[in-house]
Amino acid sequence: xxxxxxxxxxxxPGCFVSTMLPEISENYERIFNKLNLDVYKLNQxxxxxxxxxxxxxxxxxxxxxxxxxxxxxxxxxxxxVTNSSVCLWTFxxxxxxxxxxxxxLLSRFKNKLPVMYDEEVSYYDAVDLGIYDxxxxxxxxxxxxxxxxxxxxxxxxxxxxxxxxxxxxPQIANKLAEEVLSMCKTKKLxxxxxxxxxxxxxxxxxxxxxxxxxxxxxKWI
Amino acid sequence: MAGxxxxxxxxxxxxxxxxxxxxxKETVTARGKAVLIKKGILDKIFYIDPMNDVTxxxxxxxxEISEEIRKQREKMxxxxxxxxxxxxxxxxxRDYGNPYGILKKGEIREVYS
Amino acid sequence: xxxxxxxxxxxxxNISDEIIDREIYSTDGSxxxxxxxxxxxxxxxxxxxxxxxxxxxxxxPITARGAGTNLVGAAVPFDxxxxxxxKMNKIEAIGKDYVVVQxxxxxxxxxxxxKEKFFPIVPEDSAVCTIGGMCGINSTGIYGKRFxxxxxxxxxxxxxxxxxxxxxxxxxxxGSEGLLGLFTxxxxxxxxxxxxxxxxxxxxxxxxxxVEKVSSLKNNKEAISVEHISKVAAELIGLEKxxxxxxxxxxxxxxIKDHIEMERIVNVRKQVFSKLASQDFxxxxxxxxxxxNMAEFLYWLEGKSIPCxxxxxxxxxxxxxxxxxxxxxxxxxxxxxxxxxxxxxxxxLLKKESLNEVEKAELRKLKISFDPVGILNVxxxx
Numbered sequence: 129x130x131x132x133x134x135x136x137x138x139x140x141p142g143c144f145v146s147t148m149l150p151e152i153s154e155n156y157e158r159i160f161n162k163l164n165l166d167v168y169k170l171n172q173x174x175x176x177x178x179x180x181x182x183x184x185x186x187x188x189x190x191x192x193x194x195x196x197x198x199x200x201x202x203x204x205x206x207x208x209v210t211n212s213s214v215c216l217w218t219f220x221x222x223x224x225x226x227x228x229x230x231x232x233l234l235s236r237f238k239n240k241l242p243v244m245y246d247e248e249v250s251y252y253d254a255v256d257l258g259i260y261d262x263x264x265x266x267x268x269x270x271x272x273x274x275x276x277x278x279x280x281x282x283x284x285x286x287x288x289x290x291x292x293x294x295x296x297x298p299q300i301a302n303k304l305a306e307e308v309l310s311m312c313k314t315k316k317l318x319x320x321x322x323x324x325x326x327x328x329x330x331x332x333x334x335x336x337x338x339x340x341x342x343x344x345x346x347k348w349i
Numbered sequence: 350m351a352g353x354x355x356x357x358x359x360x361x362x363x364x365x366x367x368x369x370x371x372x373x374k375e376t377v378t379a380r381g382k383a384v385l386i387k388k389g390i391l392d393k394i395f396y397i398d399p400m401n402d403v404t405x406x407x408x409x410x411x412x413e414i415s416e417e418i419r420k421q422r423e424k425m426x427x428x429x430x431x432x433x434x435x436x437x438x439x440x441x442x443r444d445y446g447n448p449y450g451i452l453k454k455g456e457i458r459e460v461y462s
Numbered sequence: 463x464x465x466x467x468x469x470x471x472x473x474x475x476n477i478s479d480e481i482i483d484r485e486i487y488s489t490d491g492s493x494x495x496x497x498x499x500x501x502x503x504x505x506x507x508x509x510x511x512x513x514x515x516x517x518x519x520x521x522x523p524i525t526a527r528g529a530g531t532n533l534v535g536a537a538v539p540f541d542x543x544x545x546x547x548x549k550m551n552k553i554e555a556i557g558k559d560y561v562v563v564q565x566x567x568x569x570x571x572x573x574x575x576x577k578e579k580f581f582p583i584v585p586e587d588s589a590v591c592t593i594g595g596m597c598g599i600n601s602t603g604i605y606g607k608r609f610x611x612x613x614x615x616x617x618x619x620x621x622x623x624x625x626x627x628x629x630x631x632x633x634x635x636x637g638s639e640g641l642l643g644l645f646t647x648x649x650x651x652x653x654x655x656x657x658x659x660x661x662x663x664x665x666x667x668x669x670x671x672x673v674e675k676v677s678s679l680k681n682n683k684e685a686i687s688v689e690h691i692s693k694v695a696a697e698l699i700g701l702e703k704x705x706x707x708x709x710x711x712x713x714x715x716x717x718i719k720d721h722i723e724m725e726r727i728v729n730v731r732k733q734v735f736s737k738l739a740s741q742d743f744x745x746x747x748x749x750x751x752x753x754x755n756m757a758e759f760l761y762w763l764e765g766k767s768i769p770c771x772x773x774x775x776x777x778x779x780x781x782x783x784x785x786x787x788x789x790x791x792x793x794x795x796x797x798x799x800x801x802x803x804x805x806x807x808x809x810x811l812l813k814k815e816s817l818n819e820v821e822k823a824e825l826r827k828l829k830i831s832f833d834p835v836g837i838l839n840v841x842x843x844x
Contacts, residue, residue: 179462183438184419286368292462373546374503390481
């Protein structure tokens with residue numbers, strides 16, 4: 129999509145992963161290293177500002193954006209990869225940066241990924257991600273047989289993690305998650321967005337195991 | 350994509366609305382919110398929204414409802430009508446540079462989107 | 463009206479006098495603004511019955527509502543209690559050649575559930591419109607040329623009349639637009655799903671040739687849908703500047719048999735109004751014009767640069783306008799050509815002139831019998 133031979137790619141896990149689920153960013157870093165990709169992380173705490181923007185705190189967003197762009201500029205950032213949907217689209221739409229989702233970067237190297245599995249799984253398309261082929265390419269490469277959910281790809285449905293519902297109307301957010309989980313007819317449901325993963329996992333029952341994409345990849349290491 | 354002035358109240362946004370399916374109420378649909386926005390009404394209903402344009406996939410006039418709702422949230426912030434959870438989130442952002450603040454190891458916190 | 467009484471009946475979360483609900487429910491697809499006193503969401507017939515009895519006792523108007531996509535104001539309340547049937551949406555029974563549904567069932571959801579069978583009244587907004595609403599205005603749909611209207615497919619309805627009486631009726635109450643009672647259960651005829659289909663996509667330079675083809679297809683039972691897109695509309699939506707006919711057949715009479723190609727054409731047809739609306743042609747009219755005068759009507763529309771499309775095989779067209787200003791012009795042209803107004807979207811508030819005095823008198827008579835206090839859908843139709 130954007131660059132064929134990436135050099136020095138900034139991996140930006142986003143606030144949620146950095147603070148709440150650092151093991152996910154560790155997974156992705158290990159996978160990138162195993163693929164010999166020249167990926168690095170920032171030492172500084174930068175927030176893309178998506179939660180500020182979508183909740184109406186526009187000035188806060190502008191301040192965060194200015195700070196982030198300053199840091200990127202000072203540190204010579206050219207290419208960014210993230211696994212957070214909201215960071216992806218915020219950088220792309222509002223910052224004008226060229227950003228890839230982790231699945232897009234990995235998908236370009238899917239030939240290097242070993243077959244590790246031989247089972248049917250389902251994959252939930254996080255509505256805020258909107259990238260369909262890359263994650264499927266990665267899962268297919270490692271041996272998964274994807275059983276498509278009744279609502280998938282551009283016809284996917286919301287899960288309740290979106291738009292601030294997860295903090296403002298948690299009961300509604302949880303019911304929406306249950307609706308998504310009820311579509312899953314396999315034992316495993318894989319998700320490529322960390323907040324969506326967290327939300328679905330919190331709402332899953334014994335019959336469906338919710339996994340973040342890096343969790344299934346890290347078996348390689 | 351267009352503003353709510355282009356909403357013709359056709360109701361086609363009802364077909365992909367998970368919130369409608371859950372509640373059975375027109376109030377949570379894109380059309381419902383468009384009616385309120387046209388009338389200049391601010392309400393916490395604007396926080397019950399996924400802020401993407403899923404339900405306007407079938408909108409004949411391409412109303413960008415998520416942007417319209419975001420503007421309403423801006424107004425609600427200006428009028429001090431934000432939610433308590435959002436207040437906590439923005440306080441963290443302002444104090445610590447991220448919405449979660451400083452987390453102690455193993456601490457489970459409120460998450461934000 | 464006491465909110466507590468309603469809360470006990472339907473639960474606190476299913477009755478509202480909040481300003482946001484009242485505002486949202488004060489209008490419908492017609493964009494006409496009324497006034498909702500309260501909004502109540504019902505889930506069963508007992509609740510509906512109790513509400514009607516209560517409203518009758520207190521002489522409080524009621525307006526029933528399904529998806530609220532109606533274009534003539536049939537769901538617009540005037541100081542009324544709005545009864546929203548969205549949650550009353552169970553498919554109660556599927557038989558060999560019938561189905562029993564609650565009024566809130568969405569048309570497409572019904573067809574999804576029917577598998578080998580098929581309910582053939584499929585309006586343009588079938589993805590959202592409800593069976594109850596379709597009964598209310600005696601809807602027709604894209605296959606109307608072959609399968610007719612709701613009246614032809616309704617076997618029986620359970621109704622709570624405006625008097626509070628609960629009775630079963632036949633299809634004679636279909637099309638009564640919420641004036642006589644509230645439907646609580648509808649038994650519909652169903653038919654076999656169409657297995658073999660084909661299509662023709664025909665382009666014409668001359669209106670006369672198009673109308674001649676439409677005439678020739680009139681008695682062709684296998685031609686279940688004959689849809690038109692006018693040259694003016696075609697140009698606006700990015701098609702070649704011709705007059706179009708899209709004919710759908712049961713069986714293989716049509717020249718297009720490839721499913722993917724047929725789906726592509728169906729999508730073009732489905733998108734016509736969307737594409738016109740996004741260019742400000744937001745008002746869809748629904749006149750019936752007899753075939754012998756159709757050419758003259760099409761010429762008149764073309765002369766006025768009014769785009770139109772629609773089920774010409776049913777002698778119905780949808781001229782699309784930018785504002786209500788031009789509606790009377792269209793109505794006049796239709797009347798002069800022995801046409802009829804309000805032939806598809808109902809009468810409601812906007813097409814009262816489509817009923818003659820005899821029809822209105824008949825409906826008033828029924829109204830007195832079914833709804834003596836006159837609480838149901840006040841201000842509509844008659």
